[in-house]
Amino acid sequence: MMVDSPDAAQHGLLSAELLLRPGKTANAFEETVQRLLQTIRLGLIAPGEKLPAERELAAMLSVSRDTLREAIAALTEAGYVLSRRGRYGGTFVVDPVPRGTPTVGANGELRERREVPVAEIEDTIVLRSILECGAARQAAMCELSGVDRERLWQALEDCRDAAPSDYRRHDSRLHLLIAELVGSPSLVPLVADVRMRVNELLDDIPLLAPNIAHSNEQHEAIVRAILRGNPDAAAEAMSEHIAGSEALLRGFLG
Incomplete structure (x- = not known):
C-alpha cells in the first residue's frame, strides 16, 4: 500500500482548483451550433451536400426543433449553410466552406476569432x-x-x-x-x-x-x-x- 509523504499530506497531490473552476457555459443553442460547425468543417457533410431533415437532425442532436432552427439561422447568416425551397429543397452546406472557425458571441451571433492565444x-x-x-x-x-x-x-x-x-x-x-x-x-x-x-x-x-x-x-x-x-x-x-x-x-x- 502506498503511504502519503508528509509533503503530499500537507500540500495535496492534486489541487482542488483543477476542478473548482467555471465549466462550459454553452447552452443548447451554443452546443447545437458547435456540433453543426464540427460536422461541416470536419467534412462529415461535404460542401454542397444536404443536411438531414429537420425532424431527423433535431432527434440526432437531442434538441428541440426551435433550437435547431435558431442554430441553422445563425449558420446561414454566417455563410456556412443556405436554404433552398421546392421539391429538392432543404438546407445545404455552402461550397466552398468559409475559412476560419467562428465562436458564438454573447448575443448568439457567430464571430471569427482574430487570434489564438x-x-x-x-x-x-x-x-x-x-x-x-x-x-x-x-x-x-x-x-x-x-x-x-x-x-x-x-x-x-x-x-x-x-x-x-x-x-x-x-x-x-x-x-x-x-x-x-x-x-x-x-x-x-x-x-x-x-x-x-x-x-x-x-x-x-x-x-x-x-x-x-x-x-x-x-x-x-x-x-x-x-x-x-x-x-x-x-x-x-x-x-x-x-x-x-x-x-x-x-x-x-x-
Whole structure:
C-alpha cells in the first residue's frame, strides 16, 4: 500500500482548483451550433451536400426543433449553410466552406476569432498527442470487421486523391474514423473538438505539396499498422505524424 509523504499530506497531490473552476457555459443553442460547425468543417457533410431533415437532425442532436432552427439561422447568416425551397429543397452546406472557425458571441451571433492565444496552441498540441496516439494504439488492438477495414483503406485513398483545397477535410475524416473504430462513444467528440482546434491553426499555414506527400506517407504507415494489429507501431506512426504538424505550427505560429 502506498503511504502519503508528509509533503503530499500537507500540500495535496492534486489541487482542488483543477476542478473548482467555471465549466462550459454553452447552452443548447451554443452546443447545437458547435456540433453543426464540427460536422461541416470536419467534412462529415461535404460542401454542397444536404443536411438531414429537420425532424431527423433535431432527434440526432437531442434538441428541440426551435433550437435547431435558431442554430441553422445563425449558420446561414454566417455563410456556412443556405436554404433552398421546392421539391429538392432543404438546407445545404455552402461550397466552398468559409475559412476560419467562428465562436458564438454573447448575443448568439457567430464571430471569427482574430487570434489564438499561445497557451491554447500548446494545450491543443499536447491534447492531440494524447488523444490521437491513444486512439491509433487502441484501434490496432480492435478486431476490425471487413467493412471497417475497407472504410479505413478508403479513407486513406481519399486523402491521397484529394485536391489541395479539399485535403484537410479528408485528413480530418481519416483521423475521426480511427477514433470511431475504437468503439468508445466518448472518444469521437473529444477528437472532433481537438481536430477543430488543430484545423483552425493549420488554416493559417500554407498547404504545400511536399507536406501533403509526407503526410500521406505517414497516414499509410498508421493505417497499415492498425490493419496489421500492431498497437506500438500504430502509436509510433501517429506520434511521428503529429510531430510533423507540431513542427509546422511552431515554425509558422511561434
